[in-house]
Amino acid sequence: MRRPNFLPAFILLLCAAPALGQTPYRVADINPDFKSGGSQPEYLTTLGDVSIFIAEDGVTGREMWRSDGTATGTYPLVDACEGICNGNPGILGVAGGRAFLILSEIEYGQGSLWVTDGTRLGTFRLTEGVHVLLTWPPRWVQALHLFFFLADDGAHGSELWRSNGTAAGTFQVADIRPGAEGSNPRWLTSFAGKLFFAADDGLQGRSLWRSDGTRAGTRLIKDVLPGSASQAGPSFIAPVGGRLLFFVSGVDRYSLWKSNGTPGGTVRVTDLLSRSAIPHLDDLTIVGNRVFFVAEIGKSGQELWTSDGTAAGTRALTHFSNPAAFISPLNTATLYLPWVSLGSRLVFPVDDGLHGQEMWVSDGTVAGTRLLRDTCAGKCSGGGFVPYPFRGRLFYPAYDGAHGSELWATDGTAAGTSMVRDLCPGSCGSQLLGLISRGDRLLFVGDDGISGKQVWRSDGTAAGTVRVSDLPNVPNGWRSFGESAVPAGVLFTFDDPVTGHELWRTDGTPAGTNLVRDINDANYAGSFPAILPSALGDQILFFAGDGLRRGLWKSDGTAGGTSFLSDLSLSAESLGSAKAGGLLFLVLRNPVSADDTALWRMDGTAAGTVRLTPPELRVSGEIRAVGATVYFTASDENGRDLWKSDGTAVGTVRVRNLGPGEYTGDPRNLATLHGRLFLTLSDGETGGRMLWSSDGTPQGTLPVKLIRTDSQEDRIGFVEHAGRLWFSGNDEAHGRELWSSDGTSAGTALALDLVPGRDSFGPSGLISAGGRLFLFGSGGLFVSDGTAAGTQWIAGVQGIPGDATEFHGDLYFTGLDNTLWRSDGTAAGTRQVGQALNSSPSLSALGDRLYWIDRDARLWKSDGTEAGSAPVHEPLDLKAQGPLVRAGQRLFFQGYDPAAGFELWAIGPP
Numbered sequence: 001m002r003r004p005n006f007l008p009a010f011i012l013l014l015c016a017a018p019a020l021g022q023t024p025y026r027v028a029d030i031n032p033d034f035k036s037g038g039s040q041p042e043y044l045t046t047l048g049d050v051s052i053f054i055a056e057d058g059v060t061g062r063e064m065w066r067s068d069g070t071a072t073g074t075y076p077l078v079d080a081c082e083g084i085c086n087g088n089p090g091i092l093g094v095a096g097g098r099a100f101l102i103l104s105e106i107e108y109g110q111g112s113l114w115v116t117d118g119t120r121l122g123t124f125r126l127t128e129g130v131h132v133l134l135t136w137p138p139r140w141v142q143a144l145h146l147f148f149f150l151a152d153d154g155a156h157g158s159e160l161w162r163s164n165g166t167a168a169g170t171f172q173v174a175d176i177r178p179g180a181e182g183s184n185p186r187w188l189t190s191f192a193g194k195l196f197f198a199a200d201d202g203l204q205g206r207s208l209w210r211s212d213g214t215r216a217g218t219r220l221i222k223d224v225l226p227g228s229a230s231q232a233g234p235s236f237i238a239p240v241g242g243r244l245l246f247f248v249s250g251v252d253r254y255s256l257w258k259s260n261g262t263p264g265g266t267v268r269v270t271d272l273l274s275r276s277a278i279p280h281l282d283d284l285t286i287v288g289n290r291v292f293f294v295a296e297i298g299k300s301g302q303e304l305w306t307s308d309g310t311a312a313g314t315r316a317l318t319h320f321s322n323p324a325a326f327i328s329p330l331n332t333a334t335l336y337l338p339w340v341s342l343g344s345r346l347v348f349p350v351d352d353g354l355h356g357q358e359m360w361v362s363d364g365t366v367a368g369t370r371l372l373r374d375t376c377a378g379k380c381s382g383g384g385f386v387p388y389p390f391r392g393r394l395f396y397p398a399y400d401g402a403h404g405s406e407l408w409a410t411d412g413t414a415a416g417t418s419m420v421r422d423l424c425p426g427s428c429g430s431q432l433l434g435l436i437s438r439g440d441r442l443l444f445v446g447d448d449g450i451s452g453k454q455v456w457r458s459d460g461t462a463a464g465t466v467r468v469s470d471l472p473n474v475p476n477g478w479r480s481f482g483e484s485a486v487p488a489g490v491l492f493t494f495d496d497p498v499t500g501h502e503l504w505r506t507d508g509t510p511a512g513t514n515l516v517r518d519i520n521d522a523n524y525a526g527s528f529p530a531i532l533p534s535a536l537g538d539q540i541l542f543f544a545g546d547g548l549r550r551g552l553w554k555s556d557g558t559a560g561g562t563s564f565l566s567d568l569s570l571s572a573e574s575l576g577s578a579k580a581g582g583l584l585f586l587v588l589r590n591p592v593s594a595d596d597t598a599l600w601r602m603d604g605t606a607a608g609t610v611r612l613t614p615p616e617l618r619v620s621g622e623i624r625a626v627g628a629t630v631y632f633t634a635s636d637e638n639g640r641d642l643w644k645s646d647g648t649a650v651g652t653v654r655v656r657n658l659g660p661g662e663y664t665g666d667p668r669n670l671a672t673l674h675g676r677l678f679l680t681l682s683d684g685e686t687g688g689r690m691l692w693s694s695d696g697t698p699q700g701t702l703p704v705k706l707i708r709t710d711s712q713e714d715r716i717g718f719v720e721h722a723g724r725l726w727f728s729g730n731d732e733a734h735g736r737e738l739w740s741s742d743g744t745s746a747g748t749a750l751a752l753d754l755v756p757g758r759d760s761f762g763p764s765g766l767i768s769a770g771g772r773l774f775l776f777g778s779g780g781l782f783v784s785d786g787t788a789a790g791t792q793w794i795a796g797v798q799g800i801p802g803d804a805t806e807f808h809g810d811l812y813f814t815g816l817d818n819t820l821w822r823s824d825g826t827a828a829g830t831r832q833v834g835q836a837l838n839s840s841p842s843l844s845a846l847g848d849r850l851y852w853i854d855r856d857a858r859l860w861k862s863d864g865t866e867a868g869s870a871p872v873h874e875p876l877d878l879k880a881q882g883p884l885v886r887a888g889q890r891l892f893f894q895g896y897d898p899a900a901g902f903e904l905w906a907i908g909p910p
Contacts, residue, residue, distance in 0.1 A: 157182020206233025
């Protein structure tokens, strides 16, 4: 069941009333509606002793998972597209003990090639910036231990690539057709220890090629139609009886060719097939030393053909009265040929025009090609489904006109073809789904007319065919069965009313048929509160829905103090916020139009919730408060300029037209110092940026100093520290270094040149905490007083400045690996103190503890030491979604429990 991408559920033993102390509690059950969800597992594929599949856990989006049939052995292999984002995985194939995958780091982006051995450590990317193509199925060549596939690197078009399962061993084999058009290889086939395929080098048309995985070993074998540069070339390439067989489409006929892998050994076998005889990709199979295929000769329609690689051995085996004999009655447009071999014979369904669709058998001779049994006598169809081999027989659903569709079996003779058991007695059918063997048992899903669809097992006899499971009888509960088996059992997917569509397993016994893991245990329930990042006094504001409406709510942390505020049709996404004059100012995006970004002001009442800017003014996310005034940047037909607001519509005005024409001037990097606003503007001439200041009037908005000459793409971030503004600047002579300003031209200068000359130290983040100035730059984390002598390296770690906070006089920040760090400004006092945080952590202090949320959606608290950092699990095993927003003596966040779903939660008061 499809559901929003949110956090996984967790089991909570709770009551709705607030708890005392710093214990998380649900504030209110705003929306009591409830519906179960599921992870929608699909494409189950066996890889050794595990199965890999695609599923959605509600945290990472749709990604690649693995399972050994146990709960602990079921987990995601990789989060290719980080965050709540789908990696859109695809399984290319399993070979050499590994599976080759396509995964995307960006949702709906081009896929890269990955490999996995079924473990997290053994799952990694093989290509980057290369578009893996699914034009033709890839091929594993066992003798070379290489996986061949098609890819386009953006410069050479579709060409042949290879991989040995390592990044270094994954590359383009050869540029067969130079240029962006590519040779477009087709029909990749393993034969005689090499890869054979059809490709077009742009000179000879599509021809037969071979490769050993090296550039030198990739060569043309034969131009099968000399003189034709636009020929269709070889098709349906397949190894048969020690030779390679393929078809070639000429001007007026199809020809069958054979090859031993050499130019001289590549010859035409026969021109028997006329131009109208068209073999189909899905209509070709190999049994022993013969190939079987469907061809259409003139007006006779579809017939079964065979070839042993000789002209004499290439012949039609049937002469049906039905011209569309091999087309499924369920689909009148395409062929449906589930061919299966039984020893040296081929068993297949066909409608000969006299007996309906029934099972036939062929040994490759005309005399040995016959109707197996007219299961449903006359022209009614008795069977046309995929037979499954088990204990020397083939099992399949069939209908005899009296018993409905039931399980049948055949040994390839008419006498040995019969119904195994009438599961649903009488004319009703058992609606069989999937057939797979497990040891001495054949497992499948069937309906006896009483219990609904359940797992059954069979030893091939009526007495040995028994029901295994007792699952809920729900409509459309079964999605797949028989796709994958591991030592713990056959894995399948089932949509249970409690857990939703999840992964199950069966070993063929009632006790061994159970849920593997509730991968996505979230649901549709709840109000899905989206908390705005800034509090308004002791209250928070958030968007939520109560089942009837979705709008703006407020809460003081109690159920009675949680109420609906306004029915604003706004996105919960806040682009920026500031507080001034007792009001909360927010830049909000309209969900209907991404271009409609507006400034709103809120005072905690419905009447005081007002939009301040018109639709034609596009407000950016930069907003700063100076006294009772907020400043922001916005653009209209006059370009992007600096604006201000006092909280009224008439008091929301442009400060000064800073440039003629759209985006000229480009005000950015708003900051405050000594009661004035500071910002940077493009000077419009050199491409550099000028430091400006403003008192909110046109005449008081003036340039301070030209501080850099590099591109506008490299923005300057200001940090106020010790009465000055600090930033990363570039005057072209010193590279990107640390600068500071007291707000005057004379007081704006290079503060620290750690890398002399034009090479850059490149400060990437500045933080003021505990009376110290921290900066990230080349080599890691530094602390500085603004002089070279007072600047020290303290740790080789890079961090995210926006995720930093001061706690007990020390700096706490998130490392690029999403771990929590602490620093007191010394090397000895800088260390990791927390486990992996989620991709958008929110550090927030309450009382004497610092709180954050980790990647597993658990809430953590810390006293600032590693020993004192632990998940908040007493008495609740709590998981949550940020941001953590403090209002008064409470921290608010979005949480989940099975009773109420996603609702507003809080911690406190301490």
